[in-house]
Amino acid sequence: MTLAELSLAQLRTELDRKKISAVELAEYFLARAESRTDLNAFLHLDRTLTLAQARDADIQIAHRNYSATVNALTGIPIAHKDIFVTRDWRTTAGSRMLENYVSPFDATVVEKLKVAGMVCLGKLNCDEFAMGSSNENSAFGAVKNPWDLHRVPGGSSGGSAAAVAARLTPAATGTDTGGSLRQPAAMCGITAIKPTYGRVSRYGMIAFASSLDQGGPMARSAEDCALLLDAMAGFDTKDSTSIDSAETKVSIWRSFQAESASKTSPMLEFENLRIGVPKEFFSEGLSNDVAAAVRAALTAFEQRGATLVEISLPRTALSIPAYYVIAPAEASSNLARFDGVRYGHRAADYKDLGDMIAKSRAEGFGAEVKRRILVGTYVLSHGYYDAYYRQAQKVRRLIAQDFQDAFKRCDFIMGPVAPTTAWKMGEKSNDPVAMYLEDIFTLGVSLAGLPGMSVPCGFGAGEMPVGLQIIGNYFDEARMLSVAHRYQQVTDWHLRTPEVSA
Numbered sequence: 001m002t003l004a005e006l007s008l009a010q011l012r013t014e015l016d017r018k019k020i021s022a023v024e025l026a027e028y029f030l031a032r033a034e035s036r037t038d039l040n041a042f043l044h045l046d047r048t049l050t051l052a053q054a055r056d057a058d059i060q061i062a063h064r065n066y067s068a069t070v071n072a073l074t075g076i077p078i079a080h081k082d083i084f085v086t087r088d089w090r091t092t093a094g095s096r097m098l099e100n101y102v103s104p105f106d107a108t109v110v111e112k113l114k115v116a117g118m119v120c121l122g123k124l125n126c127d128e129f130a131m132g133s134s135n136e137n138s139a140f141g142a143v144k145n146p147w148d149l150h151r152v153p154g155g156s157s158g159g160s161a162a163a164v165a166a167r168l169t170p171a172a173t174g175t176d177t178g179g180s181l182r183q184p185a186a187m188c189g190i191t192a193i194k195p196t197y198g199r200v201s202r203y204g205m206i207a208f209a210s211s212l213d214q215g216g217p218m219a220r221s222a223e224d225c226a227l228l229l230d231a232m233a234g235f236d237t238k239d240s241t242s243i244d245s246a247e248t249k250v251s252i253w254r255s256f257q258a259e260s261a262s263k264t265s266p267m268l269e270f271e272n273l274r275i276g277v278p279k280e281f282f283s284e285g286l287s288n289d290v291a292a293a294v295r296a297a298l299t300a301f302e303q304r305g306a307t308l309v310e311i312s313l314p315r316t317a318l319s320i321p322a323y324y325v326i327a328p329a330e331a332s333s334n335l336a337r338f339d340g341v342r343y344g345h346r347a348a349d350y351k352d353l354g355d356m357i358a359k360s361r362a363e364g365f366g367a368e369v370k371r372r373i374l375v376g377t378y379v380l381s382h383g384y385y386d387a388y389y390r391q392a393q394k395v396r397r398l399i400a401q402d403f404q405d406a407f408k409r410c411d412f413i414m415g416p417v418a419p420t421t422a423w424k425m426g427e428k429s430n431d432p433v434a435m436y437l438e439d440i441f442t443l444g445v446s447l448a449g450l451p452g453m454s455v456p457c458g459f460g461a462g463e464m465p466v467g468l469q470i471i472g473n474y475f476d477e478a479r480m481l482s483v484a485h486r487y488q489q490v491t492d493w494h495l496r497t498p499e500v501s502a
């Protein structure tokens with residue numbers, strides 16, 4: 001096996017046995033990243049910065065016996081979605097608006113992974129301000145899917161998903177407002193988890209829709225995601241929506257290990273697991289190839305003892321209009337700060353202050369961002385607030401309630417992540433509504449603030465990967481990751497790699 005194929009635990013062993021140094025590991029992945037500029041996954045690479053962090057990690061590993069700071073992730077490379085601010089690398093959020101922006105501080109997630117000893121490989125391309133489902137909205141060009149360079153990688157964390165899938169990095173961070181961790185993971189055949197809202201700090205994550213945004217890990221397996229999420233999560237006084245409760249104090253990694261170890265009979269390891277299968281997720285709109293792969297995964301769980309329970313999430317279709325009112329509303333407010341004064345690009349020529357702001361915003365934002373600002377401003381305006389925004393918030397409440405009703409009858413909900421596999425570039429870019437419809441199975445989880453995962457479960461049309469979505473109740477991440485891990489113990493979909501990356 002090559003280094004690119006090793007799990008995080010295996011990389012740890014290599015580093016601890018001195019088979020390889022953190023510097024060599026960083027060099028190895030930097031070389032891979034540099035060799036695949038065709039994917040357009042990385043926006044910023046900086047060898048000097050990366051290797052300096054790797055040298056620090058090597059010093060810590062060398063003094064392991066005296067150092068309390070070496071942990072499971074020390075010396076392992078990770079790359080960040082370019083929406084997490086970093087003190088050293090530029091942060092663009094995929095926008096011209098922030099083309100030359102360098103943050104004076106690190107996002108909490110970046111800081112936590114740095115403290116854990118992880119080595120930052122660089123910053124990853126994404127849809128502008130994380131708005132999109134295909135990564136075609138980046139001001140710095142589309143990202144390509146490593147399984148087929150003519151297809152999109154999904155979005156908005158498409159750079160993260162493509163980089164992990166092509167094994168340019170062992171792990172990446174991403175964010176999910178309406179599906180952006182799960183959907184690109186599904187389309188690129190990797191594993192990702194969107195945590196419960198409030199589990200991971202949003203401090204330093206450039207805001208799109210604050211009541212929905214949540215960061216999380218993207219990696220090859222559920223086990224790797226468990227290690228990463230454990231290091232990323234935790235209460236943060238700098239984020240007022242970060243949650244401090246009994247649940248968030250428990251170690252995700254330790255609970256994950258306990259959950260994974262307690263299953264004795266390998267043939268009936270999912271005994272007592274009740275899986276809710278929402279009938280609305282298997283209705284019209286779901287393509288046959290995706291349905292077949294997801295059904296096969298459900299059967300694999302059933303054969304190992306799980307019980308499948310048909311459930312209903314009756315307002316699934318309403319999640320699209322509700323989300324596409326609430327997210328643009330919050331975006332229009334969050335993006336007000338990009339005015340050429342407080343933040344962002346400033347136009348060169350202007351008549352007065354108003355003209356300066358108008359020109360700067362016209363030049364700095366791309367078409368999709370402008371569309372959302374217009375929609376958001378409209379639904380929040382006097383006379384429409386009650387008709388649209390307040391109504392959408394009521395629907396959101398009901399969607400959250402539907403999930404709670406469903407969880408009375410099952411432990412986890414499973415279904416497809418997206419209705420189709422990755423589509424051809426350009427296919428939907430001129431039709432925003434067609435693009436929004438692709439989000440139908442991920443939006444409800446985001447609106448409800450629930451944790452959700454994408455786990456590779458097969459291939460569909462065009463030999464493109466299919467993701468199984470697992471949805472858990474609040475703070476059930478460790479158990480959910482363990483269910484996914486045990487599925488990955490008996491399947492090898494997550495180990496498949498795109499041939500073009502060889």
Ligand code: GLN
Pocket residue numbers: 130131132133155156175176177178179180181208327439
């Ligand atoms: N596709 C959705 C949107 O465009 C979700 C994006 C996200 O989760 N960041 O808003």
